[in-house]
Amino acid sequence: MTVRLLDTLSGRQRDLVPLEDGHVRVYSCGPTVYGPAHIGNFRSFLFADLLVRHLRWRGSRVTWVMNVTDIDDKIIRGAAAAGVSIEALADRWTERFLADAVALRMSEPEVLPRATRHIEEIVALVEILLDKGHAYRTDDGSIFFRIASWPAYGKLARLDPDQLRVGERVEADEYAKDDVRDFAVWKGPKPGEPSWSTRIGEGRPGWHIECSAMAMKHLGPSFDIHTGGIDLIFPHHEDEIAQSEAATGQEFVRTWLHCAHLQMGGAKMARSEGNIALVGDLLDRGISARALRYALIAAHYRASLSYTDESLAAATAAIERLDAAYLALAGYHEDRTDDPTLPAALETARTAFGAALDDDLNISPALAALFDLVRDLNRRIDARTMSTADADRAVAVLRDLDRVLAIGPDLEAAALEPDLQALVDARAAARAARDWAASDRLRDELAERGIVIEDSRDGQRWRRSGVTSHA
RNA sequence: GGCGACGUACCCAAGUGGUUAAGGGGGAGGUCUGCAAAACCUCUAUUCAGCGGUUCGAAUCCGCUCGUCGCCUCCA
Structure with missing residues (x-):
C-alpha cells in the first residue's frame, strides 16, 4: 500500500515515492522561540509527528528535521524588553518547547537545527543568489531577493505577484528596496541588534532564508516532504521555494503539506489574537497530556479544528x-x-x-x-x-x-504512590471480606485522589482518571 | 478587492454517484454488579445549509443564494 498525500503546490494527491528508496526526508517548520509555543503551534508539529510515525509504521526510514528559529525580530524585541541576551531568551523557550513536545509525545526529530548555528550555510546561499543575479544589495547592507527575477513566484500560494496588495502596510523598520514585494534574505546591521560579520557583510539572516539553508544542509537540495501551518504558505514557503530553486536549479520539495489552523473562540489561535492556550498551563490544570494530544490530532490535518472545553472532554472520554x-x-x-x-x-x-x-x-x-x-x-x-x-x-x-x-497508556504503568497503593490494597481486602462499608469508603477516597477503582470478574483494578483535579 | 477551504445528528467528525449515512462524545432505556464504575445491548440524521439543475439514481456532480473560517501582513 502506498501512502498518498495532497501536495499544496500541485493541488493533487500523489503517491509518496521517496527520492531514495525506503528513506523519506521530511522538513517541518518548527517554533520561533520568542515565547512558549501554544497548542495551535503544536497542532502542526503533531500532524508532522503523525506523518513521520505512520511512515515508520509502514516500514520507511525517516529523517525528520524540525528547525528552531532562534533569531528574528520578535526574539530581538523580547530579549530587549526582558533585559536578557537573545541567546538566553531563545534557550529558555527552546527548552520549554522540547519539554512540551515530550509531554505531548512528539517523536524527537533527528535534527533540530538552529538558525544561529547555520550562519555559514545561509551566507553561502545568499552568495549564490547574488552571483546569479537573483538578489541585490541596498545601501544599508541588506540583501533582497528580486522577485522580478523569478517568474514562478506565487505558484505555491496561487497568488499573482501583480495582485499583491502591496503598500497597505508600512513596516516601521522597512528597508529601502527596488520593489516593495522583494523580501530580505539578509538584514543589514542596526544598533542594538545582533549581527554577524560575514563574507556578504555585517548583518543577520532574513526570516525565510534559514529554512532553505538548513533544509538543504540536512536533507539535500531536493527532498520529499515539507510541512507547516497553512499560514506559512505565503510568504514563508513561497519565498523558500524561490530562493532555494533559484540557487540550486533543482526542485526544492517534492510534496508540500500544510495543516489548517486550530481555532479557539471562533478565530485562529494566535498570540496576536490573544486567544492562545499553552501546553504547560493546561497540564498544570491537571489535563491529561494524552487527551490533549488526542484532541489535537483527532481531526484531519487539513480541516480547521476548534479547541474547546467540550472537545477536550470528548478527547478525555475517548482516552479513558x-x-x-x-x-x-x-x-x-x-x-x-x-x-x-x-x-x-x-x-x-x-x-x-x-x-x-x-x-x-x-x-x-x-x-x-x-x-x-x-x-x-x-x-x-x-x-x-x-x-x-x-x-x-x-x-x-x-x-x-x-x-x-501515541495516545495509549504508558508502557510501564507508573507505579502507584505507596500511600495510594496501601489504600488500593486495603480496599481489595475489605471487598474480599465483604465489608461493603469500608470498601465503598476506600473507593470514594481513592476517587477523590484521581484513582478509579473498578471491580470485574478478573478482580479489582485501578486506573488514573483522565482529568486529575488538583483544585 | 483577489485567492482558498468549509457547512453531515445535541457536539466533534468519516463518507465525494448506487446495499441499513462510519467512529468518538453527550443523552434515554436495559443487562451485568453487594453497590458503583467499566463493559455490553437498544434507541438518539427517511436525511446531509437553502433553492434549482444534471442523472435511472446525489450528502456526493453543476449553478445560484445564505453562513463560517482562512490567506493576500508577523503568524504553526
Missing part, C-alpha cells in the same frame, strides 16, 4: 475508553483454548487502520477502526471467549496501532 480496554485485557484470565476468530478480527482492524492513514493521513476512519476493534474486544471480554494468550495478542495489536497514534 481506550484505557479501560487495555486494563481489562491486561487483567483478563481465562483458561481455555484460543479464540479461532480473533486473528482475523485483529488483522481486519490493522488493515483498515493503515489504509485510512495511507489515504492522506485520514485519521477519522483510522480512529474508527481502532474503536471498532475496542468494541469487538470488549465483547469478547464479556463473553469470555478469548484465552489469556488471546488477550495478550489483542494488546499487542493495540500497542502496534499506538506506535502511530
